[in-house]
Amino acid sequence: MAASLGCFGCHGPDGNGGTRNPGSEEGTVPALTGQTQMMFVKTADDLREYVLDGAPRRKREDPDYRARMETAAIRMPAFRGHLSAAELEDLVTYLRAVSGQVLPEEALAARGAELAAELGCFACHGPLGAGGMPNPGSLKGYVPGFWGADFDDLVRSDDELRQWIAEGEIRRITEHRISAFFFRRQVIKMATYGRFVAPDDVHALAAYVRWIRAGAWRPLAR
Numbered sequence: 001m002a003a004s005l006g007c008f009g010c011h012g013p014d015g016n017g018g019t020r021n022p023g024s025e026e027g028t029v030p031a032l033t034g035q036t037q038m039m040f041v042k043t044a045d046d047l048r049e050y051v052l053d054g055a056p057r058r059k060r061e062d063p064d065y066r067a068r069m070e071t072a073a074i075r076m077p078a079f080r081g082h083l084s085a086a087e088l089e090d091l092v093t094y095l096r097a098v099s100g101q102v103l104p105e106e107a108l109a110a111r112g113a114e115l116a117a118e119l120g121c122f123a124c125h126g127p128l129g130a131g132g133m134p135n136p137g138s139l140k141g142y143v144p145g146f147w148g149a150d151f152d153d154l155v156r157s158d159d160e161l162r163q164w165i166a167e168g169e170i171r172r173i174t175e176h177r178i179s180a181f182f183f184r185r186q187v188i189k190m191a192t193y194g195r196f197v198a199p200d201d202v203h204a205l206a207a208y209v210r211w212i213r214a215g216a217w218r219p220l221a222r
């Protein structure tokens with residue numbers, strides 16, 4: 001939805017910011033990712049108001065804020081009337097998911113979240129491992145996510161989970177005639193991190209993937 005509504009035209013590829021905005025305080029349109037949101041919004045309601053009205057009400061009523069917005073070349077538009085209530089909620093969940101603020105409390109999984117952000121797992125696996133990024137030549141046509149039925153097909157045990165992360169493949173797939181065909185043919189392959197991160201870090205990443213898989217983040221994204 002963010003793509004089809006044109007959000008990335010201003011907020012940069014995948015919402016990572018960087019579009020020049022002369023006359024604005026930051027000099028660029030802010031990112032939607034990497035904890036930048038923290039500097040602009042406090043609650044999910046602020047996000048709803050940014051999308052519907054161009055900014056939260058408390059900001060729009062502040063003359064200083066309005067004056068600052070007027071000096072900038074690019075302004076956040078109001079999308080009210082361009083999306084349904086249900087679509088707004090999907091968009092807010094997406095914004096929360098990419099905000100870098102939806103994090104596990106458990107220490108090992110939290111360390112995994114830090115590593116996943118550093119290593120860029122979500123660039124291929126989608127926001128919070130939603131999956132769905134295109135992958136020509138693969139069995140399903142897209143990169144699998146960390147939730148949903150695809151995950152259960154590809155990961156049957158913690159050993160397999162750690163093997164995926166460390167080695168980028170598991171034997172159950174590479175030794176099976178049909179799945180091996182698609183495994184080799186897919187354009188984007190799972191990265192192999194075993195040579196670059198310590199075994200403890202592989203455990204931490206696995207704990208984080210499990211936390212996402214369990215859906216514990218869902219209430220935090222509301």
Ligand code: HEC
Nearest residue numbers: 005006007010029030031032036037040050074075076077
């Ligand atoms: C025409 C350019 C433009 C488009 C299109 C646009 N934005 Fe923005 N957006 C901005 C600017 C400029 C700001 C900074 C406003 C401020 O400083 O308060 C902003 C601020 C935001 C913020 C708060 C700051 C941040 O980065 O977290 C959110 C959230 C946001 N926009 C979401 C969206 C979403 C979602 C869409 C698509 C539905 C969208 N924007 C489309 C220009 C745009």
Ligand code: HEC
Nearest residue numbers: 119120121124143144145150151154164188189190191205
């Ligand atoms: C270059 C893109 C890319 C990056 C970066 C990447 N992956 Fe993957 N990953 C894939 C692809 C493609 C598959 C599917 C492989 C297959 O089916 O053969 C996959 C499969 C997986 C699986 C198997 C199950 C599933 O449904 O997702 C796990 C778990 C996984 N990756 C975790 C991670 C973690 C954790 C990171 C970051 C440390 C990461 N990946 C980074 C592309 C990537």
